[in-house]
Amino acid sequence: MALNYSMDNMDPVFPGLNLLFELKPLFIPLYVVLVIVACSGNLLLVANISVTKKLHTTTNFLIGNLAASDLVMCIFCVPITASYAFETKGWLFGIFMCYFITLMQSTTVYVSVLSLTAIAVDRYVVVAYPIHQRIRPRYCVYIVAFIWLVSIGVSMPSYLHTNYFALKHAGYNMFICEENWTNLEGQRLVYSCVMLLLSYMLPLCAVSISYCAISHHLKKSKVPGAASYNQEKSSRRRRRRRTFWMLAISALSFAVCWLPLQTVNLIRDIDINIIDKSYVNVIQVSCHLVAMSSACYNPFIYASLHNKFRVQLRNLLFSNKRQTTSSTVSQTSRSRYTITSLDAPTAINLKDKPC
Numbered sequence: 001m002a003l004n005y006s007m008d009n010m011d012p013v014f015p016g017l018n019l020l021f022e023l024k025p026l027f028i029p030l031y032v033v034l035v036i037v038a039c040s041g042n043l044l045l046v047a048n049i050s051v052t053k054k055l056h057t058t059t060n061f062l063i064g065n066l067a068a069s070d071l072v073m074c075i076f077c078v079p080i081t082a083s084y085a086f087e088t089k090g091w092l093f094g095i096f097m098c099y100f101i102t103l104m105q106s107t108t109v110y111v112s113v114l115s116l117t118a119i120a121v122d123r124y125v126v127v128a129y130p131i132h133q134r135i136r137p138r139y140c141v142y143i144v145a146f147i148w149l150v151s152i153g154v155s156m157p158s159y160l161h162t163n164y165f166a167l168k169h170a171g172y173n174m175f176i177c178e179e180n181w182t183n184l185e186g187q188r189l190v191y192s193c194v195m196l197l198l199s200y201m202l203p204l205c206a207v208s209i210s211y212c213a214i215s216h217h218l219k220k221s222k223v224p225g226a227a228s229y230n231q232e233k234s235s236r237r238r239r240r241r242r243t244f245w246m247l248a249i250s251a252l253s254f255a256v257c258w259l260p261l262q263t264v265n266l267i268r269d270i271d272i273n274i275i276d277k278s279y280v281n282v283i284q285v286s287c288h289l290v291a292m293s294s295a296c297y298n299p300f301i302y303a304s305l306h307n308k309f310r311v312q313l314r315n316l317l318f319s320n321k322r323q324t325t326s327s328t329v330s331q332t333s334r335s336r337y338t339i340t341s342l343d344a345p346t347a348i349n350l351k352d353k354p355c
Contacts, residue, residue: 020281024086027285031082034293035074041299042071059126061140062119063302065147066250069111070295077105078292085285090174091164098164098177106155107148109199109258112294114147116203116251120210123244127214154198157191185269192269196262200255207251214244250301257294261287 049055049064080101084091091098126134135143163180167173181188264287267274275283 017281019278020285021086021088023282027289028082028086030289031078031292034289034296035078038070038074038078038292038295041296042067042074045299045302046071056137058135058137058140058143059119059122061137061144062115062122063298065144066112066115066119067298069108069115070298072104073108073292074295077101077108078295081105081288084177085281085288088174090167091177092175095164099159099162102162102177102179103152103155103159106158107151110151110154111147112254113199113203114151116247116254117206118143118147119247120203120206120251123247124210124213128217154195161188189269192266196266199258199262203251204255207248211244211248246301250298253297253301254294257297258291261291263287 045067046064049060049067080093080097084093093101158179161179161181161184162177164175164177166175179188261284264275264283268280
């Protein structure tokens with residue numbers, strides 16, 4: 001039996017879908033805005049870090065890895081998951097995409113967690129050991145690869161317990177793609193608790209410990225009686241504190257956004273009947289929307305708190321316009337003041353640099 005526009009007959013099996021479909025006109029535009037904002041913002045962030053040599057540092061590569069994971073999540077996971085939630089025939093993307101999306105959604109979450117943790121550790125090393133040689137940018141590839149491999153490994157239990165099946169035997173024209181821990185409820189609860197702790201305690205503890213250590217180190221680094229030296233150190237401390245606050249706000253926004261969904265999943269793992277079945281679908285979709293919105297904030301956080309990001313992003317966005325202008329100038333002034341298309345952007349960039 002088809003599900004199209006006959007949801008009343010499904011109440012005993014899917015009692016929460018009626019309310020969810022009534023709210024579809026509200027949720028779909030929100031998902032569309034989320035995907036557009038997150039994809040455009042993170043794509044600009046990744047492109048800015050990739051093409052700008054001044055931003056090729058360990059911290060910025062880790063920030064780029066965080067943005068890349070958000071971009072992957074918004075391109076592959078968010079649209080398909082939203083479609084699955086509001087499609088009356090269930091999963092329409094086949095068995096391969098069922099397992100692939102399940103794996104990628106979990107993987108991108110843990111990539112974000114490990115990237116935030118690595119950034120916090122890197123900032124502490126920069127402040128505590130300023131004269132030590134930092135990791136070269138080319139070696140950051142190995143760190144990023146390690147983060148993705150560990151994230152895939154941690155996500156494997158969800159992947160291995162995902163099932164794709166049809167409900168035709170039950171009289172419904174629907175395909176389901178869900179985790180199935182039948183007769184393994186205890187293991188599922190343990191896995192959920194461990195993942196919940198890792199998703200929040202790991203990045204938050206890393207950021208908190210790093211910030212306390214950085215604050216303690218900066219207080220100890222004051223040199224009494226050396227005014228000019230202390231002024232330079234003070235300026236450096238302000239820059240580092242601003243950078244750290246940028247990263248701390250990013251970690252906090254990630255934790256706040258993902259907390260509702262992880263909490264709902266944990267409650268359902270403890271006892272699926274705790275939440276009223278008439279509202280469970282709306283609650284889950286709302287929490288999922290809030291969790292996915294975490295991908296939107298990082299580009300704005302970095303652009304608002306990091307001066308170098310703003311300057312380089314402005315140069316990236318307007319480079320084509322400048323090249324066109326400089327090319328026109330080079331064609332019209334060929335006698336005394338000749339400006340080539342290669343020299344003009346350099347001259348303009350020098351003017352844009354803050355004194």
